Each structure stands twice: as C-alpha cells, then as structure tokens.
Amino acid sequence: MEHPENLGADLARALKAASGIDFAAARLRPVGGGCIHRTREVEAGGRRYFLKLNHAATRPMFEAEADGLAALAACDAFRVPRPLACGATDTEAFLLLEHLELRPLASADDGRRFAEALVALHRDTGEQFGWTRDNYVGATPQLNTPHDGWARFFVDCRLLPQLQLARAKGYAGAVGRDADKLLERIPAVFLDYRPRASLLHGDLWNGNAAIAADGTPVIFDPAVYRGDRDADLAMSELFGGFPSSFYATYRSAWAPAEGYELRKTLYNLYHILNHLNLFGRSYFGQAERMIRTLTAELVR
Incomplete structure (x- = not known):
C-alpha cells in the first residue's frame, strides 16, 4: 500500500475488541468514498479491509448503516460489503467492512x-x-x-x-x-x-x-x-x-x-x-x- 498511515493505539484496541482482528501493526491509506466520513483501506494480517471513520457522536450513523447492509445482504439479491465491526473510542466512531474490488x-x-x-x-x-x-x-x-x-x-x-x-x-x-x-x-x-x-x-x-x-x-x-x-x-x-x-x-x-x-x-x-x-x-x-x-x- 502506498503512503501508509499508522493506526492509532486507541482505535486499534477498539477495532480488535469489536472484531477480534489484531490491528496493532496495521497500516491504512486514504481512499475516495464519500463526503461525510473519512474512508481508509486497512491492511492487517495479510488481508485488506475498508474502514469508515468520523467523530464519536456519529456512531449511530454507522450502526444504522450496518443494519441496512445486513438487511440487503439477507435478501441475497446483491453482493453487499459485510459489516465486520462497529463501535467507537472516546474520540472516533468506526465501521469496519470487508474490502471488495469494485468498478x-x-x-x-x-x-x-x-x-x-x-x-x-x-x-x-x-x-x-x-x-x-x-x-x-x-x-x-x-x-x-x-x-x-x-x-x-x-x-x-x-x-x-x-x-x-x-x-x-x-x-x-x-x-x-x-x-x-x-x-x-x-x-x-x-x-x-x-x-x-x-x-x-x-x-x-x-x-x-x-x-x-x-x-x-x-x-x-x-x-x-x-x-x-x-x-x-x-x-x-x-x-x-x-x-x-x-x-x-x-x-x-x-x-x-x-x-x-x-x-x-x-x-x-x-x-x-x-x-x-x-x-x-x-x-x-x-x-x-x-x-x-x-x-x-x-x-x-
């Protein structure tokens, strides 16, 4: 991944607690994806993930998004990015999704x-x-x-x-x-x-x-x-x-x-x-x- 950023310790711990995935040595890179949240591609343990971030008060938005994605996935009409974890630190809310190659x-x-x-x-x-x-x-x-x-x-x-x-x-x-x-x-x-x-x-x-x-x-x-x-x-x-x-x-x-x-x-x-x-x-x-x-x- 080009120009990687470090994942902060608090966020890495919160992500591990919510997903069970170890992000301690993860790197992330900004990607396009929206005007509301910050979006990052994350690599950890040899796998890639898609991460959305915003200030902690936006956690309800991520919870609603995860609910909607689950409903669409249950219908099985479309492929839908699978929500892997949703939560927040004292300062940041996050939604972790599976990474899909899209066009x-x-x-x-x-x-x-x-x-x-x-x-x-x-x-x-x-x-x-x-x-x-x-x-x-x-x-x-x-x-x-x-x-x-x-x-x-x-x-x-x-x-x-x-x-x-x-x-x-x-x-x-x-x-x-x-x-x-x-x-x-x-x-x-x-x-x-x-x-x-x-x-x-x-x-x-x-x-x-x-x-x-x-x-x-x-x-x-x-x-x-x-x-x-x-x-x-x-x-x-x-x-x-x-x-x-x-x-x-x-x-x-x-x-x-x-x-x-x-x-x-x-x-x-x-x-x-x-x-x-x-x-x-x-x-x-x-x-x-x-x-x-x-x-x-x-x-x-």
Whole structure:
C-alpha cells in the first residue's frame, strides 16, 4: 500500500475488541468514498479491509448503516460489503467492512445484471411501509415510522421533515407556500395506485452502485426502508450514470405502472430537498421548480 498511515493505539484496541482482528501493526491509506466520513483501506494480517471513520457522536450513523447492509445482504439479491465491526473510542466512531474490488457500471451486461438484482430486491416485500428503526439519508436523519399507507408515510416521514428543515434554515418561496398545497394533494396521486412495500436501497444513485471483480452487482451506503420501488428507480435517474440496458431490463421484468413520471418527480423532490439542506442554496432553484411543477399538476 502506498503512503501508509499508522493506526492509532486507541482505535486499534477498539477495532480488535469489536472484531477480534489484531490491528496493532496495521497500516491504512486514504481512499475516495464519500463526503461525510473519512474512508481508509486497512491492511492487517495479510488481508485488506475498508474502514469508515468520523467523530464519536456519529456512531449511530454507522450502526444504522450496518443494519441496512445486513438487511440487503439477507435478501441475497446483491453482493453487499459485510459489516465486520462497529463501535467507537472516546474520540472516533468506526465501521469496519470487508474490502471488495469494485468498478463502476459501464457495459450493457453490467446494466442487465444490476437490473435483475434490483428486481429481486424489490420483490422482497413486507406488510408495512417504513423500517424497524430510523436511519440516515446522507447525513440527514431519516424517519421510518411504520405506516399502513404509502402516501401518509411519504408525507410524514419523507417530504414534511425535509420541508421543515428547509424552512428552519431560512428557505421560503415555493418551499413554503406551494409545498403546503402539494402536501395536501399527495394522497390523490395514490388513489388508483397502491404500491407494494418493497425493500429499497433508499439512496440509489450511481455512486452507491458498482460491479465486483467477478461481475456480481454490488450496492452499499444504504438508507433502507420498505416503500414504493419506483422511489429507487427515480433516484437512479436523478444524477444519471446507469447504462440504458439497466432500465430496459428492469422495465421488461417489472414495468412501472402508469403515472411513473409524476411519481418520479415527487420522489426525487425528497432527495433534492435533502441536498438543499445538506449542501446549500445551489439546490434551491431546482427544489422550487419541482414543487411548482408538481403543484401545477396536482392542484387544479
């Protein structure tokens, strides 16, 4: 490994206590992987691991991530990095994962395989919308209170918390006035459309999707819950990066119902509001346009 760093004694001890792996002589190297946590490749005992680090107060984020990874792995649709240890020292929280050799989705075959795996994930359904615990979408807390109805869940646990946060940060305009009208009309979108409570990745942009060295589709950095499968599809379209074969294969296996384009805008509004709250005003105009488009369509 090039330019290795030392693993601090406190962290090495905590990792050994949590995983049983001796990290006393380990070396680590910074790697890319996200804007929230520090990510490191660690070599110990002749094996490589992937380590996420942040200040100690972020331990609940790592615990939620480990829970989501375990849920995705249990479905057995995708290859998922296996959580090996989660914990904290007095100053640092950590999540230790198995190391996988990954590459971006690129070929038509990559797209087909990824779509087949996503269909299998979405066919894992439950009785209620939500999850057994709250978690995070990026660094934002994500409510997952179980609901019998999808429309009520999406309003109460997705859009409303993001809108309240945006208003608390001083964003007004359509994010305030028109959004209230939109929230009132959302149940009408689902009068004739009753989605299943599918297991979702929850934050399915191309940066959280990859292909393993053996060609197996991989997902990571989840924000899992049970919801409308169209929410995962919509997120995959928001920033691009998925091969066209992915969409063709998914739709051939399980085509979205009529009205998907409207639902796509509605579901992606959640993520744009989250980006507004996390990264600032550069997302404000897009959020306003999406709210006004939805309001014009639904408030007539």
